[in-house]
Amino acid sequence: MPKITVLPANLCAEVPTDSLLLEAGEKAGVHMEAGCLSCSCGTCVVEVVSGMQNLQPPSAEELDVLDEWSRESDKYRLACCVRINQGDVVIRQIH
DSSP states (O other), X not given: OOEEEEETTTEEEEOOTXXXXXXXXXXXXXXXXXXXXXXXXXXXXXXXXXXXXXXXXXXXXXXXXXXXXXXXXXXXXXXXXXXXXSSOEEEEEOO
């Protein structure tokens, strides 16, 4: 099973493949910021410290929101709409 680590809290959890980053962070015991839960507001933006290759590719909608927030899609993702495909992921909460 993939493992999520959420910084700066440094809390970890094993999560099922196909888990949303938002769900994975909550399972690790971290309250994750989220507004719309539909990949449109950007409140849930997180920095992917490592494991970007283990996440599903960004959708056009996610890329638009990241662009609005001036966040690069190769470093930041929206936790409410990104799923873990495989392997471990380390994220840092921005808010």
